[in-house]
Amino acid sequence: MKLLNAAQIRQWDAFTIEHEPIVSLQLMERAANACTRWLLQHTLADVYYIFCGKGNNGGDGLAIARLLYNSGKTAKVFILESDAKGSEDYISNFNILHHLSAIPIYQLRSEQDLPVIPESCIIVDALFGTGLNRGLTGLAAQLVQHLNNAQAPTIAIDIPSGLFCDQSSRGQSVIRARHTLTFQVLKMAFLIAENEPFFGLVHLMDINLLPAFPDLVSTPFHIINQALVQRIYRPRAAFAHKGNFGHALIIAGSYGKTGAALLSTRSCLRSGAGLVSVHVPEKSVAIMQTGAPEAMVLPDADATTITRMDYEPDPFSAIGVGPGIGTGIKTRFFLRELLERETSSLVLDADALNIIAENPELLNLLRPGSILTPHPKEFTRLFGTQEDDFKKVEVAISKAMEFNVVIVLKGHRTLVALPDGTGFFNISGNAGMAKGGSGDVLTGMLTSLMAQGYSSKEAAIMGVFLHGLAGDFAATARGMDAMIATDIIEHIGKAFEQLF
Numbered sequence: 001m002k003l004l005n006a007a008q009i010r011q012w013d014a015f016t017i018e019h020e021p022i023v024s025l026q027l028m029e030r031a032a033n034a035c036t037r038w039l040l041q042h043t044l045a046d047v048y049y050i051f052c053g054k055g056n057n058g059g060d061g062l063a064i065a066r067l068l069y070n071s072g073k074t075a076k077v078f079i080l081e082s083d084a085k086g087s088e089d090y091i092s093n094f095n096i097l098h099h100l101s102a103i104p105i106y107q108l109r110s111e112q113d114l115p116v117i118p119e120s121c122i123i124v125d126a127l128f129g130t131g132l133n134r135g136l137t138g139l140a141a142q143l144v145q146h147l148n149n150a151q152a153p154t155i156a157i158d159i160p161s162g163l164f165c166d167q168s169s170r171g172q173s174v175i176r177a178r179h180t181l182t183f184q185v186l187k188m189a190f191l192i193a194e195n196e197p198f199f200g201l202v203h204l205m206d207i208n209l210l211p212a213f214p215d216l217v218s219t220p221f222h223i224i225n226q227a228l229v230q231r232i233y234r235p236r237a238a239f240a241h242k243g244n245f246g247h248a249l250i251i252a253g254s255y256g257k258t259g260a261a262l263l264s265t266r267s268c269l270r271s272g273a274g275l276v277s278v279h280v281p282e283k284s285v286a287i288m289q290t291g292a293p294e295a296m297v298l299p300d301a302d303a304t305t306i307t308r309m310d311y312e313p314d315p316f317s318a319i320g321v322g323p324g325i326g327t328g329i330k331t332r333f334f335l336r337e338l339l340e341r342e343t344s345s346l347v348l349d350a351d352a353l354n355i356i357a358e359n360p361e362l363l364n365l366l367r368p369g370s371i372l373t374p375h376p377k378e379f380t381r382l383f384g385t386q387e388d389d390f391k392k393v394e395v396a397i398s399k400a401m402e403f404n405v406v407i408v409l410k411g412h413r414t415l416v417a418l419p420d421g422t423g424f425f426n427i428s429g430n431a432g433m434a435k436g437g438s439g440d441v442l443t444g445m446l447t448s449l450m451a452q453g454y455s456s457k458e459a460a461i462m463g464v465f466l467h468g469l470a471g472d473f474a475a476t477a478r479g480m481d482a483m484i485a486t487d488i489i490e491h492i493g494k495a496f497e498q499l500f
């Protein structure tokens with residue numbers, strides 16, 4: 001699914017107005033109706049303090065005030081005054097409301113006008129929407145501060161006021177909402193980690209914008225959803241044999257970190273590969289054979305670390321390397337040797353990335369189509385510190401292009417950055433997965449998918465989605481606090497079932 005920017009969303013509104021056709025005031029009414037329904041269903045308050053700007057976001061707020069009043073609620077409207085005349089639909093809604101004398105309208109012209117806000121009310125933030133074109137200053141910034149200091153919860157309409165859709169809002173005055181009721185589609189701002197304090201829980205309000213529009217525009221950004229992954233997934237043929245599903249090799253573990261090898265191997269086994277081998281330090285062999293009897297074990301010559309490849313890497317259709325291997329000198333030599341050989345598709349994670357970060361010339365040895373799976377700290381070690389998280393997305397994509405690899409930047413909204421300059425955000429998964437071992441599970445899954453012949457792009461998109469979905473099932477079964485990486489593995493099967 002395409003992730004549209006603010007300008008494209010505005011064009012989509014205009015496209016719908018022209019082709020449905022519908023007058024824009026009616027579209028605003030549709031949007032206000034959807035928000036009012038949500039507010040009535042999900043908030044128990046009787047009193048709503050509605051703060052409006054003079055653009056269409058403010059127009060939404062005025063219409064919501066009227067609809068809440070019509071449903072028997074008390075609505076008080078506060079207008080952030082400015083020299084602006086107000087958008088056409090704002091003015092229309094203002095005139096309707098003006099005639100309804102039962103709804104008080106207060107004009108905010110200076111700090112003295114900022115109202116005392118009762119704890120028991122709901123604040124509706126309709127100051128600025130996707131039309132924000134500069135940071136908030138003066139009275140607007142003071143009002144945002146005032147609302148953020150109030151005890152009452154804030155529900156933002158479309159986007160928290162002061163938050164930019166498509167660029168960083170670092171250092172700006174931004175509403176901190178408990179919930180955001182956003183129209184039709186997710187905005188990029190909701191997928192970026194640094195914005196987490198602002199939007200709370202995001203709820204999509206369907207306002208029936210015409211579905212034909214997104215096909216007409218191009219965008220580098222996409223959202224990974226079930227439909228996309230279903231198109232990638234290839235069901236197993238009934239007459240298939242294990243040779244049809246590749247041979248995956250996991251290279252992982254060191255003394256005290258055999259668990260990482262076990263988690264990657266088990267998740268690899270659970271994700272469809274025909275054969276799975278695992279290269280571990282010699283002392284880990286018994287643990288692996290007991291914990292993952294379906295896998296074949298290749299013992300290292302060294303007792304406690306990965307040091308040597310006493311086998312040909314060629315027969316493996318994909319190799320996942322890194323979980324728990326440490327960054328010792330012998331392991332570093334091993335990794336260089338692996339990268340220098342004509343090896344098949346590689347998934348590089350954890351300490352493999354840390355070794356590359358310490359020896360950046362190794363980046364030039366990466367074969368096209370390899371997958372790198374850094375978490376934010378590993379990403380920083382590899383590619384330096386970025387001034388904000390939007391920049392991080394940009395750098396991930398430019399590095400994917402430069403080195404012709406897929407970069408999976410892990411996080412709550414994992415980004416799959418592709419060498420063709422596009423970026424795919426994953427929206428499955430939950431905070432229960434923020435635990436040691438989750439990344440090892442992903443490495444195993446990606447290696448398994450690559451071994452089965454999925455391209456690195458397909459494997460990355462499908463893998464992060466299934467990983468998150470398995471995590472969501474694990475959270476339902478065990479709870480976010482209690483779930484562990486093994487629970488994710490246990491639910492990989494159920495995640496695959498959603499693709500049939």
Ligand SMILES: NC(=O)C1=CN([C@@H]2O[C@H](COP(=O)(O)OP(=O)(O)OC[C@H]3O[C@@H](n4cnc5c(N)ncnc54)[C@H](O)[C@@H]3O)[C@@H](O)[C@H]2O)[C@@H](O)CC1
Pocket residue numbers: 010013014024027028031053054055056057058060084087127128129130131132133134135136137140157158159183207
């Ligand atoms: N176009 C449509 O048909 C629809 C629009 N909708 C609403 O319209 C919103 C977008 O409306 P607009 O494009 O009018 O924009 P906004 O309502 O976000 O406000 C933009 C206005 O504020 C001014 N402004 C921007 N940044 C400012 C700043 N930092 N300080 C002071 N003034 C600033 C702009 O010059 C402009 O006058 C959406 O977020 C959504 O809430 C919805 O009603 C759905 C339908």
Ligand SMILES: [K+]
Pocket residue numbers: 057125126127128129156157158159160161
């Ligand atoms: K808003």
